[in-house]
Amino acid sequence: MRAETPEAEALALFLRAQVDASGLTMTAVAEKIRYSRSQVGLYLSGRVPEQSFVAELIRATVIEPVLRERRQAEAARLVHAASNPRSARAAAREGGHGLGAELEQARARQMETYERLTRALEQQAEIQEAARNSAQLVMVLLTMISALEERVGSLSAERDRLLGQPDYLQAPGDVRQQLGRALDQERRAREELARAREKQRHAEDLANRVQQRVLELTDELERLRALARGGPAGEPPSESGVRRGTDPGERSTADPVGDDIDQALARAAAVNDDRTLQRIAGELQGPPGWEPSSGSGPVIEPSGVVRDGQDNPATVEFFATLWGESRSACGTGDYRKAVRLLAELVQRCDRVLGGDHPDTLEARHQHACNVGESGDRAGAVLLFAALVVDRVRVLGGDHPDTLTTRHQHAYNVGESGDRAGAVLLFAALVVDRVRVLGGDHPDTLTTRHQHAYNVGESGDRAGAVLLFAALVVDRARVLGSDHPYVLINRHQHAYNVGQEGDRVGAARLYAEIAQDEARLGGPVHPHALLARSQQAYNLGRAGSWADAAQIYARLAADCARVLGPDHPDTLVNRYQHAFNLGKSGSAAEAARLLQGVLHDQTRVLGPNHPNTVATGRWHDHFAG
Known part of the structure; x- marks a missing residue:
């Protein structure tokens, strides 16, 4: 709506300016002042509000007390003028023609x-x-x-x-x-x-x-x-539309890694081709009131899928049964059963609904996920690669389902052992998710996590350190510093710092993580115990054997109290305590402690378990 009087429009513009300066969204303002979003929108568009609304809005948007008092006084005058527009104009006229013209x-x-x-x-x-x-x-x-x-x-x-093979020129691929x-x-x-x-x-x-x-x-x-x-009259800022990219079309399957790189480079070029900065530069060079004309590109409607004239109730019920049984099997960890059920569901959906139906594509996605979880990562890679091609063709390259399938494809490529290939695929996907969803979207942040993880696992620990450090900052900004995902990224960052060779730096990072994990979940929370263990491990690798031994001693006591004396983690921490004590120079005490660990490991794990064998070897070493 538009304001009915210049005074009401001046008030609305003044209130909008306070909201804009605060950085709050309209929804956030509505929650703070306990008005509905529609009411806030009406008052900011020109309807004259009651004084209580104005006072609450100023209190919510202006933090500094002195400035808030000034804004409250100015707002009160504007509300009075908007509520009594004729008397305000009459007062202006009484002040004289010259003063009125100057005010206008x-x-x-x-x-x-x-x-x-x-x-x-x-x-x-x-x-x-x-x-x-x-x-x-x-x-x-x-x-x-x-x-x-x-x-x-x-x-x-x-x-x-x-080069030396006779059939090289005809070699496939x-x-x-x-x-x-x-x-x-x-x-x-x-x-x-x-x-x-x-x-x-x-x-x-x-x-x-x-x-x-x-x-x-x-x-x-x-x-x-x-x-x-x-306050002068003005128009509220308009919301700009989101530009979508065009469908990249079908991909070749002869060189899938190369195909993904080509798509990534094409979309990187699209990011670089964005003319936002050029447009703003032009605006800055133009006259003060000049604005470029804006328009939206053509909207590309996805092609529809025509269902059969009538659904067979028995078929619908059977589909629902297969879905339910497969999800139940997946939830209990029986991925092989889930694979069998979903393979049947894919066949049924393809025959009844058609290969391009959304339910068929989703069944194929879930089938490929469970194939990978069942241990057949190579098979999952092939299934996801084919599904990516079909989802691009049917839904378009920017559709959320297409991007999700590409994420799973890259994940299984990495889990199959091809970390370098996964790095390329995730790097390409990061570019597209930033462009389509934005840099702060949860899916974008998840893909950045997997990209950084595979960079580290491919051997580039320094690159992983940089990527995880940036991701920690962004996730903390978006989710809050205590969010579990932020803590996970901090663990990964510290781990790669240590793997890169900076053991002292890794120990310091893990000490900070352990403090935060203990503050949030308690000192014996599994994540807090893990961070303490990694802190001690990196201290030992850095040569601070005595400091590491002290941490492992406390860890062993906590694990025995929480997990039990025969728990594997308790035995490992007892072993590490004795080992680091021996490396620090207390060989006799280390041998005595390892004798006890060896006895318990033999009883719990057996004499031929690798941990038992390692403990016996170091016991003999320290015993001399």
């Missing part, structure tokens, strides 16, 4: 300044988003280039190996073609990296210019408020 001019300038400040703040947010996307893209491309270099080396070695493609992809990745870095620099320059404009407009607004205590 000041209000007009204030309205224009409000609009320019609002646009500058919108530009600031757009620049920050573009800078974040470019920064994430730089990180992903650096990892992709590293993996591509490894892929080029592997393909070059394979090419050299095949043509290694030479894949090698040439990988070299071209590496070149393109480096080009996109250079463009992404240039966008970062451009964003920094624009951010400085816009920040300067915000400061200037804020000062101007304060000056105009001193001339006129009302």
Whole structure:
């Protein structure tokens, strides 16, 4: 709605400015002041509110006490003027023609300044988003280039190996073609990296210019408020639509890793091609009131699937039974049974509903998941690769189900042992999820976790440290520092720091994690015990044997009290306590303790268990 009077419009614009300055969403404001979102929307659009609403809104959006008092006084005057518009105008006329004209001019300038400040703040947010996307893209491309270099080396070695074979020129899968493609992809990745870095620099320059404009407009607004205590009319900022990418079409299956890299590079180019920064730069160079025309691209409707004229009730009931039984089997860990049930469900869905029906595609997805969980990771990789092609064709490359299937494909590639291939697939998926869902979406953060994990498991511990460090910061910002996912990422970050060689740094990180885990779950929570164990382990690897022995002694006592004296974790911590004590120089005491551990391990685990054998060997060593 529009305000009915200039005074009501001035009040609405003033209230909107307080909300914009606070950074709160309309939903958050509604929750804080206990009004419905629709009521808040009406009052911010021009309906004159009661004084209590205005007072609560100012209290919720203005934190600093002195400024809040000033805003309350200004708001009270605006509410009075909006509630009595005729008397306000009459008072202005009584002040004389010259003063009234001056006030009107000041209000007009204030309205224009409000609009320019609002646009500058919108530009600031757009620049920050573009800078974040470019920064994430730089990180992903650096990892992709590293993996591509490894892929080029592997393909070059394979090419050299095949050169001496007589059937090399007819070899299926043509290694030479894949090698040439990988070299071209590496070149393109480096080009996109250079463009992404240039966008970062451009964003920094624009951010400085816009920040300067915000400061200037804020000062101007304060000056105009001193001339006129009302607020100018204005329009609420419009919400921009989300641009969707086009369907990338079907993919070749001859070189699936290469296909995913091509898609990732195409979408990296799309991120770099985004003209947000160029548009804002043009706006900054244009006249103050100039705005570019905006429009939305064509909406591509997905092709529909026509069902049979009537559903067979018996068939529907049978489908529901298969779904329920398969989920039950999966929930109890009987993945082989789930695989059999879901394979039958896929066949039935394909025959009754058609291969492109959403239920058929979802059944195939669940079937592939359970194939992987049953231990057949290679089979799951093939199933997911085929499903990705079909979901891209039917739903489009940006559909959430397509992105989920690509995540599972990459996960199973990594679990099958091809960590380098998983790194490439996850890197490509990160680019697409950032573009489609945004950098803070839970699915984007999950994919970044898997990407970082596979980078570390592929041998690039330094790269994993950087990726997990960035992920910890982003997840803490989005979820809160005490969220379980943040703590998991901190564990992974500390683990890779230690694996990279910085054992002292890893021990320090684990000590901090142990404190937070104990604060949240108690000192004997499994995660707190794990962090303490890793702290002690890294201290020992760093040469601080005595410090490690002390931590292991307390751990052994806690595990015995909580888990029982014969629990494997209790026995391991007793062994580690004695081992580190011996390494610190107390060989006789270590031998005595290991004798007790050896006795209990033989009784609980058996004399031939690897842990029992290792304990006996170190007992003999320290006993001399």
